[in-house]
Amino acid sequence: MSVIEVENLSFRYNGIDVLQEVSFCAGTGDYIGLVGPNGSGKTTLIKAILGIAGPFRGRVRLFGRELRDFREWSKIGYLPQSLTFFNPYFPSTVREIVSLGLLSRKKFPRVLTRADGEAIDRVLGLLNISGIGNSPIGELSGGQKQRVLIARAVVNDPELLILDEPTTALDPDARELFFAILKRLNTERGTVMILVTHDIGSIGEHANKLLYVDRRVLFYGGFDEFCRSERMTTFFGSDSQHIICHRH
């Protein structure tokens, strides 16, 4: 089943073409590494898919529905590239923050139940942060905060998980744990992943598809295809291609 369909998506901001005619599809089981240089439009692309950035030209369909008609937000988990926005004085406990990930499945008035509390306990355990559930978010380290935001993104058991540079603040152990969780979600539940990353050296280790964007789609497909493609060798140079492919 097609989870995301993007067709000829173009987006202009301040007179600059940030995205040009971007098209790709993703279906159950896809684990897409979204890569590209700084300013290439990666974050804008995922924001457009989520309806956060706009207006844009082109078409986005989620779970078979046009974006403007899409209402099943509980099927989507999202981790913004936003560790820097953190206000250290924001009064909120870890549990309160993680509970925000459950709101999309609720109807007005959105009241949290005991089952929601249990879901929060489970995800905190999954990410090895049960011990800090009642800690204020402002007192945590960067890595802990990032784990809390990851917990918020996955607490809802999403069918599509979009993560914008999720491992930036994580230490190697936490990073390994994080990728193991993503792998499990992807293989056991078929959760579709879109992982925006600058870590092109290790993306081949985790993802099964590569979406290389530099304002337009330069490549979209499997790693085997990318690594064997002479066109890509010509385009990126053999060194860059090797960096992406050597751990696949």
Place this chain on the structure above:
Amino acid sequence: MEIVEYLQYGFIQRALLCGSFIALLCSTLGVLLVLRRFSLLGDGLAHVTFGSVALGLALRVYPLYVSLPVVMLSSVGILRLAQKARLYGDAAIGIVSSFGIAAGVILASAAGGFNVDLFSYLFGNILAIGPEEVTLSVILSLAVLVTVVLFFQEIFSVTFDEEFARASGIATERLNVILVLLTAVTVVLTMNVVGILLVTALLILPAVTALQLAKGFKSAILLSAAVSLAAVIGGIVVSLLLNLPTGAVIVMTNFVLFLVAFGVRACRRRGRN
């Protein structure tokens, strides 16, 4: 006169009732505004209120009836300016508030200069509130508080991370409009309690006091409400006992509570280190 004797007077009962509701109102919205770095919205709208009161006095219409729609429109104007005119929120507030004050001065001048009525709105007099104003304040306060309770989770989500809230299907733009409209209603109601010049104090001080001590979002709002109630009731009592202007004493009580909370936080930190 003993404080118990004071409590038998209708005007004191009205002041305590109206002040308590407005305290709850300001403290709740204050936390949201401070955390969204929109704390000066109240101040900007207070300036607009000044202009609208002058307009009401010039038109010989009860100022509240003019202020409420004008300030509500201005609050949405500030929001739209910040969104559409590529302005930071504080600059948008600055534009609208300076327009409001200039309009007020021109209107007051055209109507024959500043008069006692206008000054009474600048500094407020909670002890002079009539039964109709109490009823209006209680009804509007309840309406605002019920709105905040019903949309609590959405408001929390938008306040913490607007982008994530939008990706959760929350109508963030609508919530932003609701928040500024609630602030507008609050500012207009509060002008009778502490006056236009001191409205900001009731919005900001209880919130920042609570933020010194609270660990969670809900606890911050509850603590802010408790601080604000204590300051309003304490301020009214102290002002009666010492025969001082009530609005100013409420603000000073809030300030003292802030200093206490600041001290407690500093001691806690020192204890941890």
